[in-house]
């Protein structure tokens with residue numbers, strides 16, 4: 001753990017506010033701190049250390065492990081998520097990011113450990129109970145039901161419907177009012193995500209990016225406080241990526257806490273207030289975006305995962321000899337040479 005990494009002298013450059021955000025700063029001639037700046041400011045003096053305490057944690061994870069057979073997919077000793085900020089969760093393939101999301105939202109059960117939302121333990125709850133408390137998630141592969149319309153998909157995301165209650169269902173008109181309110185809310189969100197014109201189309205006809213938007217819109221039907229997005233930008237075209245990024249920033253502006261998994265480091269740098277890095281199930285680093293590329297453990301984890309360390313001199317010689325042997329074999333028309341002969345030529349040629 002990089003104990004020497006401290007924020008002293010490394011405070012992030014203040015973001016330049018833009019658009020509506022800038023307008024809110026200037027309203028009435030006074031400078032009001034927007035929520036985005038509050039989360040960033042609150043994290044400014046937090047040391048860049050794994051498991052570090054946050055000034056106002058909304059989610060706290062303690063000693064959570066999850067194994068599959070002999071494989072430890074998640075082993076997180078302590079992780080706190082700052083309220084009202086955007087936390088990026090990164091790490092090489094198989095690091096345990098999705099498994100951690102599954103655990104925190106009740107889609108999987110751990111071997112050990114506890115975690116809480118606003119001080120309430122969430123450990124034993126089912127996904128719909130976690131959602132009702134205010135923690136929702138989206139999935140890497142969208143779960144939009146392709147044989148339902150866009151609007152029907154939205155209505156599935158509504159929580160706490162009075163129609164769910166048997167007693168309320170006996171009160172005439174009560175359920176209808178709820179249904180109308182849900183539809184109004186769904187249409188508001190669809191307008192916001194520019195999907196309202198598609199409300200009666202089957203979700204299966206939407207593009208990948210539109211499905212991601214639908215999934216985010218549906219997650220908001222339950223008025224969550226914490227939104228967990230699993231690779232929200234994956235497979236989305238560049239135009240929609242900008243739109244999606246804007247929507248994620250909007251969630252923060254509205255005071256929600258966002259945790260998102262992402263592989264694109266430009267996206268991570270652009271929108272994160274804090275970045276958590278996982279590798280082989282563990283949190284190996286955390287800090288503001290600019291701290292991450294300076295962290296040796298992170299560099300090692302990524303290089304190790306991508307196998308892109310430079311070749312040694314011996315390896316270079318061998319690869320070259322193999323290539324020359326292949327070319328020679330093709331020139332002589334002797335296809336049979338490629339293979340074992342090539343290998344032996346490579347070895348002998350050195």
Ligand SMILES: Nc1ncnc2c1ncn2[C@@H]1O[C@H](COP(=O)(O)OP(=O)(O)OP(=O)(O)O)[C@@H](O)[C@H]1O
Pocket residue numbers: 068071072073091092093094095096097098099100
């Ligand atoms: N249901 C399962 N059964 C067996 N192994 C699993 C299961 N789910 C995940 N794993 C394993 O746990 C490890 C962590 O997987 P996980 O999907 O959480 O990683 P990730 O960081 O989300 O990866 P990616 O970025 O590729 O989505 C991997 O080795 C994976 O193969």
